[in-house]
Amino acid sequence: MPGKLKVKIVAGRHLPVMDRASDLTDAFVEVKFGNMTFKTDVYHKSLNPQWNSEWFKFEVDDEDLQDEPLQITVLDHDTYSANDAIGKVYIDIDPLLYSEAATVISGWFPIYDTIHGIRGEINVVVKVDLFNDLNRFRQSSCGVKFFCTTSIPKCYRAVIIHGFVEELVVNEDPEYQWIDRIRTPRASNEARQRLISLMSGELQRKIGLKVLEMRGNAVVGYLQCFDLEGESGLVVRAIGTACTLDKLSSTAAFLPACNSPSKEMKEIPFNEDPNPNTHSSGPSTPLKNQTYSFSPSKSYSRQSSSSDTDLSLTPKTGMGSGSAGKEGGPFKALLRQQTQSALEQRGGSPHRFCRNREFPFFTLTAFPPGFLVHVGGVVSARSVKLLDRIHNPAFVGIMGNTRSYKLLDWNSFNSDEPETRDAWWAEIRQEIKSHAKALGCHAVVGYSESTSICEEVCILSASGTAAVLNPRFLQDGTVEGCLEQRLSWQPGFFSIGQEENLPAGCGFCHIPYDELNMPFPAHLTYCYSCRKQKVPDVLFTTIDLPTDATVIGKGCLIQARLCRLKKKAQAEANATAISNLLPFMEYEVHTQLMNKLKLKGMNALFGLRIQITVGENMLMGLASATGVYLTALPTPGGIQIAGKTPNDGSYEQHISHMQKKINDTIAKNKELYEINPPEIPEEIIGSPIPEPRQRSRLLRSQSESSDEVIELDLSHGKKDAFVLEIDDTDAMEDVHSLLTDVPPPSGFYSCNTEIMPGINNWTSEIQMFTSVRVSRLSNINLTNQTLNKNFNDLCENLLKSLYFKLRSMIPCCLCHVNFTVSLPEDELIQVTVTAVAITFDKHQAVQTTKTHVEKSLQRASTDNEELLQFPLELCTDSLGSHPFSPAKAVSVEKASPLTEGHFRQRSAPACANSTVGVVKMTPLSFIPGAKITKYLGIINMFFIRETTSLREEGGVSGFLHAFIAEVFAMVRAHVAALGGNAVVSYIMKQCVFMENPNKNQAQCLINVSGDAVIFVRESELEIISTQQPIASCQPACGGGEIAT
Amino acid sequence: MTNELDIFVGNTTLIDEDVYRLWLDGYSVSDAVGLRVRSGILEQTGATAGVLQSDTMDHYRTFHMLERLLHTPPKLLHQLVFQIPPSRQALLIERYYAFDEAFVREVLGKKLSKGTKKDLDDISTKTGVTLKSCRRQFDNFKRVFKVVEEMRGSLAGNIQQHFLLSDRLARDYAAVVFFANNRFETGKKKLQYLTFGDLAFCAELMIQNWTPGAVGEQPPDPPPYSQVDDMDVDLDKEFLQDLKELKVLVADKDLLDLHKSLVCTALRGKLSVFPEMEANFKNLSRGLVNIASKLTHTKDVRDLFVDLVEKFIEPCRSDRWPLNDVRLFLNQYSASVHSLDGFRHQALWDRYMVTLRSCLLRMYHD
DSSP states (O other): OOEEEEEEEEEEESOOOOBTTTTBOOEEEEEEETTEEEEOOOBOSOSSOBOOOOOEEEEEOHHHHHHOOEEEEEEEOOSSSOOEEEEEEEEOOGGGGSTTSOSOEEEEEEEEETTTEEEEEEEEEEEEEEOOOOOTTOSOOTTOEEOOOSSOOTTEEEEEEEEEEEEEEEEOOGGGSGGGGTSOHHHHHHHHHHHHHHHHHHHHHHHHHHHHHTTOOEEEEEEEEEEEOGGGOEEEEEEEEEEEEEEOHHHHTTOTTOSSHHHHHHHOSSOOOSOGGGTOOSTTOOGGGGGGSSOTBOOOOSTTOTTSOOGGGSOTTTTTTTTSSSOOOHHHHHHHHHHHHHHHHHHOSHHHHHHHOOOOBOOOSSOOTTSEEEEEEEEEEEEEEEOOOOOOTHHHHHOSOHHHHHHOTTOOOOOSOHHHHHHHHHHHHHHHHHHHHHTTOSEEEEEEEEEEEETTEEEEEEEEEEEEEOHHHHHTTOOOOSTTOGGGOOTTSOOOGGGGGOOTTSGGGSOSSOGGGOSSOOOEEEOTTTSSSEEESOEEOSSOOOTTOEEEEEEEEEEEEEEEEOOOOOHHHHHHHHHHHHHHHHHHHHHHHHHHHHHTTOOEEEEEEEEEEEOSSEEEEEEEEEEEEETTSOOOOOEEEEESOTTOHHHHHHHHHHHHHHHHHHHHHHHHTTOOOOOOOHHHHOOOOOOSSOOOOEEEEOTTOTTSOOOOOOOOOSSSSEEEEEOSHHHHHHHHHHHHOOOOOTTEEEOSSSSOTTOOOEEEEEEEEEEEEEEEOOOTTOOHHHHHHHHHHHHHHHHHHHHHHTGGGOSEEEEEEEEEEEEEETTEEEEEEEEEEEEEOHHHHHHHHHHHHHHHHHHHHHOTGGGGTSOOOOOOOTTOOOSSOSOOEEEHHHHSTTOGGGSOOOOOOOOTTOSSOOOEEOSSSSOTTEEEEEEEEEEEEEEEEEESOTTTTTHHHHHHHHHHHHHHHHHHHHHHHTTOSEEEEEEEEEEEEEEEGGGTEEEEEEEEEEEEEEEEEHHHHTTSOTTSOSTTHHHHHHHHHHHO | OEEEEEEEEESSOOOOHHHHHHHHTTOOHHHHHHHHHHTTHHHHHOOOHHHHHHHHHHHHHHHHHHHHHHTSHHHHHHOSSSOOOHHHHHHHHHHHHOOOHHHHHHHTTSOOSHHHHHHHHHHHHHHOOOHHHHHHHHHHHHHHHHHHTTOOBOHHHHHHHHHOOOHHHHHHHHHHHHHHHHTOOOOSGGGTTOOHHHHHHHHHHHHHHHSGGGTTTOOSSOOTTOOSSOBOSSOOHHHHHHGGGGGHHHHSHHHHHHHHHHHHHHHTTTOTTHHHHHHHHHHHHHHHHHHHHHTTSHHHHHTHHHHHIIIIIHHHHHTTOOHHHHHHHHHHHHHHGGGOTTOOOHHHHHHHHHHHHHHHHHHOOO
């Protein structure tokens, strides 16, 4: 009996009136965990019942603790007829299972009903006692920490970054079962919510097991997604990066529970630990870990779980395909060898090595300094699949997942094999790996996976950034959790031959592949920072801007938007049609990105995310990225327009007019984003490597042909300027659409990365928001052009609306702008945006600028050559008038949230008289002006809301507005109950909206996740003594509220 | 291409004060957009009309959702759905419960029933306040009235506690409730010149001095949540009954003459309108005392303000008494009673006259 779950139901408030006669309610509560149910007494005739129940105790396996949610149902007692349900609360007790997180869940939870929404609140206290159990073959993975954050969490230090973990589970979707025809929508929704809750619990547990096998203790960058495949089932899949994390002692000072990181590890009270090595891997004992240290492709026994990827299924391309002739450059080969030997050591027998040399993928987007050596470019792969229900009853016996089988009473069998889905993903990952290899990289960072489903067609997509990582750095076991690591950027720290004396900030731009033997033609020059290594002319990546990168000016959000009509078709024909369209879409998206980047006068994209959405009669592509000007990369040439018919005079005139407009736009953008790089005489750089054609470095392929890398010729002409040929009206449209993108109003900036390059003085005011728009296309004359224009307008107008709504926050920056497109019906386009607006202080920027410029001038007098390399910390206001220096290089490192000194310490508005504590939500991994002192656990919630009275609830807008507000409320309530005051790395992973206005019905599914944390304002930090237990305030508050 | 659905949800609920005002004023979305366009916001922000329309719709939707909570303001504080900073919550509540002077003058003293609600149409046309806004204001009055009607304790205090209004607004609502409960007539033409402020001032004094809660020398400013046995909504029946005793002041001819001579002696040379005062004294005194003695009848209670104007203010005004003379007269008039040996109801007289004097002074203007 490894665990005891204790639940106490304290009180309710604001309950709905259930008895019309008395205008009151006779409420009681059912508390259910697994198959056990307890009930409270009925509290008669009150809308604010005080149950004050005894402690309900559930004695359960820790496996169940991980999988099952605690289910609390509030009902209205009825003597004569059936009791009416008021609503439910699901509580994920996972955060109570690892000792560093929350110790108690206590607070007011909204009572949620899938038909009526939130109906009052209930005060609940939950505790867990875990007992020791030394069962080696256990199925649970209690104690493994999960983080949605895609960087090393702020109060931790990475001892080892093990690498990729993935898992998926499949089940039949309750919505599509025969029973759904006879049960109520409420019952169906609840079955679905509960199933997904169970499945994600199970998934998390399984991932945890893998992490334990890899001897890690945490998963960072955990991303869990649902694929609602309809008839063919429901897939819950997750990827993440396994790590061994160590708590930073500086943070521990604020948490009396853990005085030192090493001690704290051992203090985990009842944590079962099959292998002591797991927890003894602190900095003092690096020996044990040496062999395991670089293990992005870490192996683990795959037999333990039936739903695992069986790699033997994955065909052909495996390893070595890229490493044959393409790799050159002595040092790179050396590096690869090093890596391989490390891997081989790890793998044991050669056979196992092959089998287990899995995917060197990292879901992280920000890294400890020095971790990233080179970045090759974006790698992506897509595959079109047909979803097919497997009816064969022979599978029933061997399939699956016995656990959900056992737990779900309605579920007699699993309809589908997880193996199929696993194989699909394995195929795609294999492809990604070979792409990375072709770029001379042994790892993929900023890795993510996604799907788009329409009827029975499914596009699986994966993308990441090919990179070379520093194995030495990983080996010595001192990968710091960002906080105190800046010093490690010292010459000689790296062992990689020629790189030794490089200044910070340009190394990652240097090409990892060999220039004489390039995987694709590229336009290379010597690095503009060090002039020693070659760099490409543009760089596309999916990661955040490295903290040590130097950029000039500010960044901006760049989007490419594209629609393609497609004939309606069935099954195979449909899949083929989509497969055929994909390469063209990718090409055009890429061209658009490139054009827009040039138009902004920038040379690199970060955080690139290309989303291809499939609908009944069209495909949509939306790429978002943050453009910046990297000092290390060459100045981008302009865009030149060339006409096809030069004889025509008026045409010529038109062309030159367009050219002028483009040139003006570039000049304007350069001014707007403060891009004025220093003039570097040509001799210093040396002439560019002769390369007749210029190509960009986006490698991709698509469809089932996974063994073949389709390289698209993305050339656009001559050496310097980017030439756009206008040969038909289409091209004209393209140029026009280029120029229609309006820059944000003054005082506004936007980016889709964590922070805006070039802004370093965030103030504490943040506003996270979600905005959803659904547009109906007029059916007549639907062409690609009108479609493109409509889609473009939709996105642009949405952005404009956001700027208008948030105008009171100026000067501010929209960070982590995340667009999601879906095509719920034939003529409907749904765009969902989640982002956070953060204010910054213009005034202070000027001050910091001055001091730094002064410093730099001092330095300049002694060391002239260093001037250009020294990261001047200049962050200018939009006036941009600084007499001190013509060059405005900005060190992003200084802009990182860790540089506390740069924040204006503006205290939050007093909110003492409010009984509801403020919970901040942000998609970022940090809170400006504050320090995260504790991670309380992952928040992963799934809600369904349905209505049969759509008009009465204010139509579709009213319905969805209320629902999203309710989802926010439930997230905040859970965080508050864990004792937290913020959610970081918040993401709305799914927002599936369906309507049937004729029937007055609508349904919406939302899936959100994030990390619950406690943060302390930096201004308050000094006040709080180190002895004061932060966490202990929380139960007290809870108690206080109960009394009211 | 049309937007079927268009929403914006912030973790902190965005409140645009200007749009909130338009919403409270009862403008439709399109009217509000028009008004916003005219305010020059498009030029200031560079936004398009479409953006403005979407923004306005969004705010209206939010306000609509908040309205349910605003009906019971403590719920707004405890609810979890909308995260709103306390200062904003206070602003939302205060503005929601604020009312128009023009509107309140129309309904003040009327029964807050359905019948009156039908008249809202007329009031709307008459006052220029939109019907929607009239409804909200009327419903606010009714809601507050229903909640505090049967409650013990300080009226303003109760209102403040249950509706979280500012002190000033809570006292205004106390006046509205007091007027509605006692059905004082305020709509007559001759009363039109009185502002809500005048009447609220009178109501407050009456609540302080003429209700059962006033007995026992309560401090003039009772602590807001005191649970003393205090009924602030009704006039003190016993007190009204006792007021009949004052009749002797005019019924007894000697007493009346003595009273007159005392006042005239004291004021001689001090009033610019002395001859008029001397000539009118008996009429004025009869008026004031008769008002007191008739207050046992509900009908006469309702007509209190009409009577005050007819019996006192109008005569004085027609003789062009300056305000200062009215003040001097009323002071002397009430003080002199203490020197009338034959008169035993000094305390009763004071309770009546202190309030009445202040009311009359406040009401004495054009």
